[in-house]
Amino acid sequence: MAKVTxxxxxxxxxxxxxxxxxxxxxxxxxxxxxxxxxxxxxxxxGYCRTCLVExxxxxEKDPRPMxxxxxxxRTNVMDGMEVGNVTSPxxxxxxKGVVEFLLLNHPLDCPICDQAGECHLQDLSYExxxxxxxxxxxxxxxxxxxxxxxxQLHMTRCILCYRCVKVANQxxxxxxxxxxxxxxxxxxxTYVQQAVDNDFSGNVIDVCPVGALTDKTFRFKSxxxxxxxxxxxxxxxxxxxxxxxxxKGEEVLRVTGRKDQWGExxxxxxxxxxxxxxxTSDWTVEGPTAVNRHSVISANHYEVFKQPTExxxxxxxxxxxxxxxxx
Amino acid sequence: xxxxxxxxxxHVPGIQTYEVYRKHGGYNSVEKAIKTxxxxxxxxxxxxxxxxxxxxxxxxxxxxxxxxxxxxxxxRYIVCNADESEPGTFKDRYLMSRIPHILVExxxxxxxxxxxxxxxxxxxxxxxYIVNILEKAIEEAxxxxxxxxxILGSGYNLDLxxxxxxxxxxxxxxxxxxxxxxxxxxxxxxxxxxxxxxGLYGCPTVVNNVETLxxxxxxxxxxxxxxxxxxxxxxxxxxxxxxxGHINKPGVYEIEMGITVEDFIYSEEYCxxxxxxxxxxxxxAGGSSVPILxxxxxxxxxxxxxxxxxxxxxxxxxxxxxxxxGSGGFIAMDEDTSIVENLFTFxxxxxxxxxxxxxxxxxxxxxMEKILHKMIDGHATLSDIDLLWEIQAKIExxxxxxxxxxxxxxxxxxxxxxxxxxxxxVKNPKAIxxxxxxxx
Ligand SMILES: Cc1cc2nc3c(=O)[nH]c(=O)nc-3n(C[C@H](O)[C@H](O)[C@H](O)COP(=O)(O)O)c2cc1C
Ligand code: SF4
Ligand code: SF4
Ligand code: FES
Numbered sequence: 001m002a003k004v005t006x007x008x009x010x011x012x013x014x015x016x017x018x019x020x021x022x023x024x025x026x027x028x029x030x031x032x033x034x035x036x037x038x039x040x041x042x043x044x045x046g047y048c049r050t051c052l053v054e055x056x057x058x059x060e061k062d063p064r065p066m067x068x069x070x071x072x073x074r075t076n077v078m079d080g081m082e083v084g085n086v087t088s089p090x091x092x093x094x095x096k097g098v099v100e101f102l103l104l105n106h107p108l109d110c111p112i113c114d115q116a117g118e119c120h121l122q123d124l125s126y127e128x129x130x131x132x133x134x135x136x137x138x139x140x141x142x143x144x145x146x147x148x149x150x151x152q153l154h155m156t157r158c159i160l161c162y163r164c165v166k167v168a169n170q171x172x173x174x175x176x177x178x179x180x181x182x183x184x185x186x187x188x189x190t191y192v193q194q195a196v197d198n199d200f201s202g203n204v205i206d207v208c209p210v211g212a213l214t215d216k217t218f219r220f221k222s223x224x225x226x227x228x229x230x231x232x233x234x235x236x237x238x239x240x241x242x243x244x245x246x247x248k249g250e251e252v253l254r255v256t257g258r259k260d261q262w263g264e265x266x267x268x269x270x271x272x273x274x275x276x277x278x279x280t281s282d283w284t285v286e287g288p289t290a291v292n293r294h295s296v297i298s299a300n301h302y303e304v305f306k307q308p309t310e311x312x313x314x315x316x317x318x319x320x321x322x323x324x325x326x327x
Numbered sequence: 328x329x330x331x332x333x334x335x336x337x338h339v340p341g342i343q344t345y346e347v348y349r350k351h352g353g354y355n356s357v358e359k360a361i362k363t364x365x366x367x368x369x370x371x372x373x374x375x376x377x378x379x380x381x382x383x384x385x386x387x388x389x390x391x392x393x394x395x396x397x398x399x400x401x402x403r404y405i406v407c408n409a410d411e412s413e414p415g416t417f418k419d420r421y422l423m424s425r426i427p428h429i430l431v432e433x434x435x436x437x438x439x440x441x442x443x444x445x446x447x448x449x450x451x452x453x454x455x456y457i458v459n460i461l462e463k464a465i466e467e468a469x470x471x472x473x474x475x476x477x478i479l480g481s482g483y484n485l486d487l488x489x490x491x492x493x494x495x496x497x498x499x500x501x502x503x504x505x506x507x508x509x510x511x512x513x514x515x516x517x518x519x520x521x522x523x524x525x526g527l528y529g530c531p532t533v534v535n536n537v538e539t540l541x542x543x544x545x546x547x548x549x550x551x552x553x554x555x556x557x558x559x560x561x562x563x564x565x566x567x568x569x570x571x572g573h574i575n576k577p578g579v580y581e582i583e584m585g586i587t588v589e590d591f592i593y594s595e596e597y598c599x600x601x602x603x604x605x606x607x608x609x610x611x612a613g614g615s616s617v618p619i620l621x622x623x624x625x626x627x628x629x630x631x632x633x634x635x636x637x638x639x640x641x642x643x644x645x646x647x648x649x650x651x652x653g654s655g656g657f658i659a660m661d662e663d664t665s666i667v668e669n670l671f672t673f674x675x676x677x678x679x680x681x682x683x684x685x686x687x688x689x690x691x692x693x694x695m696e697k698i699l700h701k702m703i704d705g706h707a708t709l710s711d712i713d714l715l716w717e718i719q720a721k722i723e724x725x726x727x728x729x730x731x732x733x734x735x736x737x738x739x740x741x742x743x744x745x746x747x748x749x750x751x752x753v754k755n756p757k758a759i760x761x762x763x764x765x766x767x
Contacts, residue, residue, distance in 0.1 A: 097721030101690035186683035
């Protein structure tokens with residue numbers, strides 16, 4: 001066991017735990033943002049550098065601080081380690097820099113991007129970025145590429161987090177998906193644009209933190225915050241069959257894996273569940289998906305509205321669920 | 328004349344061939360080590376010698392070797408880093424093409440010391456003609472019983488292979504090199520684990536520079552203490568310096584560490600002074616990654632003493648006032664050189680060579696190049712200088728591998744020491760554009 005203190009809060013964790021995992025155990029207030037790490041994908045993390053933290057004390061045995069900020073997703077805790085995340089000005093500065101780098105060539109085409117509303121880059125720049133850009137150079141652009149019939153790659157939006165590459169390597173068989181070219185010319189590519197064609201390829205959509213990999217069956221159908229997620233399941237021989245159905249009215253617009261509080265899918269789902277089962281009759285619906293109150297998706301959500309106690313006296317009368325629905 | 332260890336027989340005709348090399352004491356270290364020493368004793372000599380890695384970081388070689396994990400039943404590897412791609416650095420090329428057997432010998436002796444049965448030389452693709460030279464040397468070594476099975480009847484086996492890279496600077500970073508050697512995309516690995524624990528094919532591996540391994544024969548033949556007597560303090564031994572730029576005698580020199588920088592630049596034995604009778608303006612002392620220093624700072628320390636060609640003396644003054652010995656790529660610039668345009672050349676290089684894995688380096692190197700390009704085109708503003716400064720500061724220390732730092736330091740040091748020149752350049756681009764651009 002190792003005792004680690006992050007932003008002044010101490011927790012005891014098993015040896016081999018990363019700083020990021022320990023921080024997540026303490027809670028979202030001290031958990032560094034992550035754009036590339038994905039707990040379900042081996043060797044993920046280390047690329048984006050948004051999760052950098054400052055280690056002010058290495059361990060009980062060797063209390064020296066670490067000379068550089070470290071990627072919390074790829075650094076293990078030591079007993080007695082002390083870490084600064086939100087409390088470290090160095091981290092705040094570096095993170096601001098990372099966000100600026102990630103946005104440098106990003107098209108910021110949120111108004112026409114299917115990912116808007118559930119995009120980690122939007123959240124990241126909102127929370128850690130600055131409101132102005134300091135570049136006036138032309139941004140990097142790429143042609144859109146179809147990866148098979150159901151998935152579209154819009155490389156212009158990609159932040160090269162390598163998550164989809166890990167999915168292709170680890171949960172689909174016969175890898176045909178990777179990175180070509182170098183540096184800022186790097187490009188996600190399927191081997192000679194060959195379709196990634198196997199039962200689990202659709203998961204690249206769920207792991208993509210931005211709108212670079214999107215579901216063609218959902219393209220431009222709706223903004224995500226106008227759709228309503230419910231938990232549902234079906235008997236599937238290929239995967240767990242546990243999904244979120246995203247409804248608009250009576251219609252299932254898309255099917256995704258269920259995401260946890262860190263934005264990661266709980267279980268990977270197969271392409272049949274994702275692309276081919278779009279009727280309510282295909283599914284056993286369990287009920288509405290819990291959505292974080294801060295998410296824009298909650299704006300139109302019919303989960304029971306909890307009235308904040310301080311508003312009990314009701315200066316403004318909160319909309320009732322039904323009224324909200326009709327509005 | 329300073330002591331020569333690596334290039335002692337450089338002038339001997341035919342030293343490239345096995346016969347001549349052998350006649351001048353070649354392969355004696357293999358014989359001595361295998362017949363009279365234990366592997367541990369060889370490691371001990373290397374520790375005593377104070378030899379430090381010549382690839383750039385200057386890490387003590389004996390210590391690196393002693394970190395090598397030795398689990399039962401798992402192979403270990405030595406990989407020679409011959410990717411030499413740092414602008415200004417061409418010493419390994421010289422050594423390998425002139426005296427290929429010294430590297431082969433060094434690798435055999437080192438492999439014996441670490442109980443390694445398979446070793447690789449990873450060489451950059453552009454050095455294709457040296458590949459032939461090395462392969463011929465290796466063939467001769469096999470033919471004469473220095474490589475292969477049961478070397479010198481000792482029961483010790485060693486195979487040595489040359490692997491040709493595709494010519495990427497990043498494949499000189501040791502973990503990218505290992506990825507490339509395994510046949511993958513040359514992306515640096517995230518450390519830990521370090522190669523000494525999990526390197527090539529997940530097995531314990533030592534990666535050493537050409538020049539480092541080539542120093543081992545002398546250390547074994549003459550003893551670590553003899554080697555440690557050469558040089559100065561913790562900068563033991565000799566160092567190959569590849570000198571280029573505006574000097575009268577560009578080339579590769581073996582210097583005894585501890586000579587003054589002034590001597591190196593101005594003496595007839597080495598660079599022979601600045602060409603065309605011009606004045607020295609600035610020096611990049613250890614390959615393009617290390618901080619550039621103006622003439623007065625490279626020649627003298629802050630306390631007025633003369634700066635020496637050694638790890639410690641070149642680093643004296645820290646990042647604000649010093650630089651690094653690095654890989655020994657010594658680039659001298661005369662008074663007509665434009666620091667801004669030279670920096671652009673460097674920035675373009677790092678942008679081109681970034682592997683693109685981590686966001687600060689991938690995006691930052693490209694951004695810095697664009698801003699410098701804008702400056703050269705005469706469209707920059709004064710605030711762009713500050714922006715450059717901030718970008719480099721956001722890259723430095725925040726990346727997976729040191730290429731990010733290597734891209735940041737030249738920018739930081741150029742602005743730190745030559746800010747007024749940047750300002751002039753931005754204010755009056757036309758006047759300055761007449762100046763010749765350094766070709767590196
Ligand atoms: C971007 C980058 C490029 C490098 N290129 C080389 C190289 O071309 N040759 C080399 O010997 N070391 C190079 N290095 C250093 C190696 O990573 C490694 O430290 C070295 O090979 C170790 O050998 P040494 O201990 O003998 O110096 C490079 C490092 C970085 C970060
Ligand atoms: S396409 Fe998406 S998942 Fe793949 S590397 Fe780019 S941002 Fe990451
Ligand atoms: S610092 Fe640059 S070269 Fe090194 S891993 Fe990151 S992107 Fe690649
Ligand atoms: S989440 Fe740790 S580096 Fe990307």
